[in-house]
Amino acid sequence: MVNNDSGQLSTKSSSSRRDRKRQRTREALYRAALMLFEKNGFDGTTVQQITEKADAGKGTFFQHFPTKDHVLVAYWDEFNSRLISDLESIKKRSTRDRLFTAMEICGRAAEREPAIGRVLLGRVFTSPALIDSDQDNETRLTAWLDGVLDEGMKRGELRKDADFDSFRYLFIANLSGAFREYVLFGGDEPAEIMSRRTRFLLRAVESPR
Numbered sequence: 001m002v003n004n005d006s007g008q009l010s011t012k013s014s015s016s017r018r019d020r021k022r023q024r025t026r027e028a029l030y031r032a033a034l035m036l037f038e039k040n041g042f043d044g045t046t047v048q049q050i051t052e053k054a055d056a057g058k059g060t061f062f063q064h065f066p067t068k069d070h071v072l073v074a075y076w077d078e079f080n081s082r083l084i085s086d087l088e089s090i091k092k093r094s095t096r097d098r099l100f101t102a103m104e105i106c107g108r109a110a111e112r113e114p115a116i117g118r119v120l121l122g123r124v125f126t127s128p129a130l131i132d133s134d135q136d137n138e139t140r141l142t143a144w145l146d147g148v149l150d151e152g153m154k155r156g157e158l159r160k161d162a163d164f165d166s167f168r169y170l171f172i173a174n175l176s177g178a179f180r181e182y183v184l185f186g187g188d189e190p191a192e193i194m195s196r197r198t199r200f201l202l203r204a205v206e207s208p209r
Contacts (some may be wrong), residue, residue, distance in 0.1 A: 005140060026064040028054040033071040038115040042068065042123060072120055076130065080137040083109050086185040087144050095152030096206070099171075099198055108190020110179045117183035119121055138172060147206075162205035 032053035036045040036080045047068065065071050090098045110117070122207045124130045145168060152158035174197045182190040 014112045022064075025054070025056055029056060029061055029064055030071060030074060033065075033068065034075060034116055037071075037119045042072075042119050056073075067129065069123060071127045072123055072127070073129050073133045075116060076120060076124075076133050076137065079109065080140065084140050084144060095148060095155070095203060098148050099202070100195055103194040103198055104191045106175055106179070107189060107194055110182050110190040114183045115155060117179070120184060121180060141175075142168060143170065156207055158205050159207050164205065167201055167205050171198065174198060174201070 029050060032043070033050045036049055036053060037073055039045075040049075045068070047061050048058055050068075051061050065074070083106065085103050085108075090101050090105075095103065120130070124134055149158060149167070150162055153160050178190045178193040178197070181187065181193065
């Protein structure tokens with residue numbers, strides 16, 4: 001009777017190597033593209049420049065990214081996944097403390113890579129792929145915020161009759177606005193801008209002390 005175990009193991013090993021090689025190529029293209037976007041701008045960077053810097057074939061780029069915009073989609077999704085993970089780690093604090101800690105986290109994130117942030121803002125309102133990504137990430141952020149607000153109401157820290165729809169809209173607008181202002185114009189630290197505006201918004205929803 002023939003034992004096929006060795007053949008199956010060999011096939012799995014080959015597949016694993018191919019997957020690792022594919023991931024390394026994708027990462028090289030991704031990093032090369034971001035570096036060139038920072039240096040030359042989005043429109044000033046070609047796919048050929050990206051593949052040359054990543055030492056990959058031109059056709060290889062399109063196996064990993066349908067367009068240059070999809071490199072920015074990957075960046076924005078990674079940025080927001082890291083951000084949401086950090087926000088979800090804020091536990092066992094008052095609603096006020098959780099929101100202000102969130103402002104510090106979001107502020108540090110905005111300061112991390114302003115050059116890529118400028119490239120992103122230049123495309124986020126015109127690229128269908130980035131528009132979809134931005135909406136998905138805003139949905140995730142809103143879900144986190146809703147959880148914080150629900151806990152705040154249960155603990156009696158927030159008024160149950162408050163206009164939370166408006167608060168939610170203005171809170172998200174505060175984050176995106178401060179990010180945009182810092183990336184495009186510099187000036188005050190984004191965490192300070194976000195915290196100042198959040199302090200104002202909380203007055204409308206906090207229970208009397």
